[in-house]
Amino acid sequence: MTALLHEGRGVAGPLEPANSIAGRSARVLDTLVKWTTELPAVLLLIAEVALLLANVIYRYALHDPLTWADELASLLFIWLAMLGAVIALRRGEHMRLTTFIARMSPGAQAFLDTLGTIVVMVFMLCLLGPALEYVQEEWLITTPALEMHHSYRVAAIAAGVILMLVSSAARLLQHARLKNLIWSCALVAACALALYAARGVLPALGNLNLVLFFLLGVGLLVTIGVPIMTAFGLATVAYIGSTSHTPMLVVVGRVDEGMSGIILLSVPLFVFLGALIEAMGMASAMIRFLANLIGHMRGGLSYVLIGAMYLVSGISGSKAADMAAVAPALFPEMKKRGEAEGELVAMLTASGAMSETIPPSLVLITIGSVTGVSIAALFTGGFMPAVVGALAMIVVIWFRNRKLPKENLARPPMRDIVSSLLYALPALALPFLIRTAVVEGVATATEVATIGVAYSFVIGLLFYRKFQWRRLYPMLVEAASLSGAILIIIGCATAMAWALTQSGFSRQLAGWMGAVPGGSVGFLIISALAFVVLGSFLEGIPAIVLFGPLLFPIARAMGVNEVHYAMVVVFAMGLGLFAPPFGVGFYAACAIGRVNPAHAMQRVWPYLAALFVALILIATIPWISVGFL
Known part of the structure; x- marks a missing residue:
C-alpha cells in the first residue's frame, strides 16, 4: 500500500482573490x-x-x-x-x-x-x-x-x-x-x-527525548495531517538540533543514503508496470478467464475477486491501483447478482490485506534493501502466505454462501473457457516471468521490472491492442509522483532510524525483545501484534525502514528465519493497513467501491478474523514461508 493517504486542499478560501x-x-x-x-x-x-x-x-x-x-x-x-x-x-x-x-x-x-x-x-x-x-x-x-x-x-x-x-x-x-x-x-x-x-535542558533528559520527539512529536504531526515524510524528517531535525551538536549535514547525508539504494530504483519501474498492465487490458483478460472458469458457482464471483487480486497484486506498488483494476470489472455484475455493496467492499478490503506478500511487492523489495535479505528468497517465500490468506477468505465466502439458492447461471461452454484462457495466457505469464527472471539470475530485482515493461508493451500492442497512447504521459507522471512520495519517506525514515540508533535505542530494543517470554515464539507474537498496529498508522514501507534494521538482527539472533519473519511482518502490516477504524486501506477500498464506510465496516470483520487466523498459521508454521526456498 503506497498512496492511499493524500493531502487535502484548503476549503476556507484563498489568501488573495484569484485575479489579484x-x-x-x-x-x-x-x-x-x-x-x-x-x-x-x-x-x-x-x-x-x-x-x-x-x-x-x-x-x-x-x-x-x-x-x-x-x-x-x-x-x-x-x-x-x-x-x-x-x-x-x-x-x-x-x-x-x-x-x-x-x-x-x-x-x-x-x-x-x-x-x-x-x-x-x-x-x-x-x-x-x-x-x-x-x-x-x-x-x-x-x-x-x-x-x-x-x-x-x-x-x-x-x-x-x-x-x-x-x-x-x-x-x-x-x-x-x-x-x-x-x-x-x-x-x-x-x-x-x-x-x-x-x-x-533537553540533553540531560537522555532517552526521554525519544518519547518527546519521536513518539509525541511524530504522533502529533501525523495526527494533524502533516505528510509522513515531514513528520519523520522534522522530528529528526528537531531532535538532532536540540539534543546534540551534530551538524545537519549528517541528516541530509542519511536522507541521501536512504533514497539512493539502487534496489529502490525498482519502485518507479514497478509502479509504471502496474499502470501498464491495466492500460494494456491484461488485467481485464485475467479477470475474464477467472469469471468464465468459476463465475457460475454459488458465490462464484467472490472467488473470482480473490483470484484476481492474487494475480494483479504486488505489481503496481499501490494497493489502491490493484483494487481499482479489479473492482470496476467485477462489481457491476456482482451487484446484478444481488451482492450487497458493503459486502463487496469488505471482500475487496480483505483481499488487499491478503495479497500484501505477493511478489514483486514493493514492501518485500524495501525489506531486502534495508535488511540485506535476499530479494529472490523473499519473492519465493511470498506466494504461500498469500495462498493461506486466500484459503482463509474462501472458507468465509463458502460459509456465507453455502445456504443460498444456486444462481440460475449456466456454466460457460468449455470452448469459451479455453478461449478466455488462451486470451489471458500472455497476461497470466507476466508474474511468473518476473519471478523466474530474478530467481534464475537473468536480471536483478532492480532490472526485472524493465523486462516486465518491455513484455507488457509488446504483448499489449501486438496481442490485446487496447492501449491508448494519450494515456502514456499521465501514467508516467503518476508513476513519478507515487514513487517520489514513497522514496522521500524512505529517505526521511532512514535519517530517523539513524537518530534512534545513535541514541542507543536499538540496543535497548534488542534487550527488551530478547527478554520476551517464550523465546522466538514470543518474539514472533509480539512482532506480529506490533506490526498490525504500525500498519494502521505508518503503512508498510515507512514502518519497515524504521524498524526493519532494528528487529531483523534480533530475529536472526533468536534463530528465526529472516524470510519467515519478513512474511509474518508483512502479513501483519497488511491486516493493520486494511482494518478499520484507522486502517487507511479500508477507506481506500470504500472510495473505490463508492460505498459508505459504515456499510462495509460491519461486514469486514469475519474476513479480517479469518486473515488473523491465517497470520497465526504463518507465524507458527515456518514451512509456509520457507518450504520452497
Missing part, C-alpha cells in the same frame, strides 16, 4: 513548478527503463555488461526521486493520515491544511542550507567508471528542496486564509522558540 497579484503569482509559480518537474521526470523514467533494459540485454545476451550503467542509473534515479517528491507535493499526493481530520469542521480542516503547509516549509528551510553544503562536500568525490563528481547527483536534493518550498508558497497563496496563515506562523514560531529555549 498574489493569485496570479501563485498560478505562475505553480505552472513553473509543474513544467520544471513533470516533463523532466517523465524523460528520466523513460531513460531509466531503457538504460536498465539495455544492461540486461548486454549482460545476459551479449555477455558484455555496461560497467557504467549502475552509476548513471544512480545519478538519474536521485533526480527522478526528488522531482517525483515535488510532483507529489504539488498534486497533494504525499502520504498522510486523514482519519482524524475528516471528522473535523471545514474551518478546522482549512486551518490544519495551512498549518501543515507551513510545517512542510519549515522542514524544507531546515534542509536547504545543509543540502547546499552537501553539494559542495560531494564535489571531491567522483564515480569510478564515469568519473563524474557526486555533486551532480546530490544536487537533486537541493533542487527538490527549493522546488518544494516554491510549490508550498504557491499553495499558501492559492488556498490559505490570512487569519489561518497568521495563527499557523505564530504557532510554529512558538514551538521553535520553546525548543531553542530548552536546548540547555
Whole structure:
C-alpha cells in the first residue's frame, strides 16, 4: 500500500482573490513548478527503463555488461526521486493520515491544511542550507567508471528542496486564509522558540527525548495531517538540533543514503508496470478467464475477486491501483447478482490485506534493501502466505454462501473457457516471468521490472491492442509522483532510524525483545501484534525502514528465519493497513467501491478474523514461508 493517504486542499478560501497579484503569482509559480518537474521526470523514467533494459540485454545476451550503467542509473534515479517528491507535493499526493481530520469542521480542516503547509516549509528551510553544503562536500568525490563528481547527483536534493518550498508558497497563496496563515506562523514560531529555549535542558533528559520527539512529536504531526515524510524528517531535525551538536549535514547525508539504494530504483519501474498492465487490458483478460472458469458457482464471483487480486497484486506498488483494476470489472455484475455493496467492499478490503506478500511487492523489495535479505528468497517465500490468506477468505465466502439458492447461471461452454484462457495466457505469464527472471539470475530485482515493461508493451500492442497512447504521459507522471512520495519517506525514515540508533535505542530494543517470554515464539507474537498496529498508522514501507534494521538482527539472533519473519511482518502490516477504524486501506477500498464506510465496516470483520487466523498459521508454521526456498 503506497498512496492511499493524500493531502487535502484548503476549503476556507484563498489568501488573495484569484485575479489579484498574489493569485496570479501563485498560478505562475505553480505552472513553473509543474513544467520544471513533470516533463523532466517523465524523460528520466523513460531513460531509466531503457538504460536498465539495455544492461540486461548486454549482460545476459551479449555477455558484455555496461560497467557504467549502475552509476548513471544512480545519478538519474536521485533526480527522478526528488522531482517525483515535488510532483507529489504539488498534486497533494504525499502520504498522510486523514482519519482524524475528516471528522473535523471545514474551518478546522482549512486551518490544519495551512498549518501543515507551513510545517512542510519549515522542514524544507531546515534542509536547504545543509543540502547546499552537501553539494559542495560531494564535489571531491567522483564515480569510478564515469568519473563524474557526486555533486551532480546530490544536487537533486537541493533542487527538490527549493522546488518544494516554491510549490508550498504557491499553495499558501492559492488556498490559505490570512487569519489561518497568521495563527499557523505564530504557532510554529512558538514551538521553535520553546525548543531553542530548552536546548540547555533537553540533553540531560537522555532517552526521554525519544518519547518527546519521536513518539509525541511524530504522533502529533501525523495526527494533524502533516505528510509522513515531514513528520519523520522534522522530528529528526528537531531532535538532532536540540539534543546534540551534530551538524545537519549528517541528516541530509542519511536522507541521501536512504533514497539512493539502487534496489529502490525498482519502485518507479514497478509502479509504471502496474499502470501498464491495466492500460494494456491484461488485467481485464485475467479477470475474464477467472469469471468464465468459476463465475457460475454459488458465490462464484467472490472467488473470482480473490483470484484476481492474487494475480494483479504486488505489481503496481499501490494497493489502491490493484483494487481499482479489479473492482470496476467485477462489481457491476456482482451487484446484478444481488451482492450487497458493503459486502463487496469488505471482500475487496480483505483481499488487499491478503495479497500484501505477493511478489514483486514493493514492501518485500524495501525489506531486502534495508535488511540485506535476499530479494529472490523473499519473492519465493511470498506466494504461500498469500495462498493461506486466500484459503482463509474462501472458507468465509463458502460459509456465507453455502445456504443460498444456486444462481440460475449456466456454466460457460468449455470452448469459451479455453478461449478466455488462451486470451489471458500472455497476461497470466507476466508474474511468473518476473519471478523466474530474478530467481534464475537473468536480471536483478532492480532490472526485472524493465523486462516486465518491455513484455507488457509488446504483448499489449501486438496481442490485446487496447492501449491508448494519450494515456502514456499521465501514467508516467503518476508513476513519478507515487514513487517520489514513497522514496522521500524512505529517505526521511532512514535519517530517523539513524537518530534512534545513535541514541542507543536499538540496543535497548534488542534487550527488551530478547527478554520476551517464550523465546522466538514470543518474539514472533509480539512482532506480529506490533506490526498490525504500525500498519494502521505508518503503512508498510515507512514502518519497515524504521524498524526493519532494528528487529531483523534480533530475529536472526533468536534463530528465526529472516524470510519467515519478513512474511509474518508483512502479513501483519497488511491486516493493520486494511482494518478499520484507522486502517487507511479500508477507506481506500470504500472510495473505490463508492460505498459508505459504515456499510462495509460491519461486514469486514469475519474476513479480517479469518486473515488473523491465517497470520497465526504463518507465524507458527515456518514451512509456509520457507518450504520452497
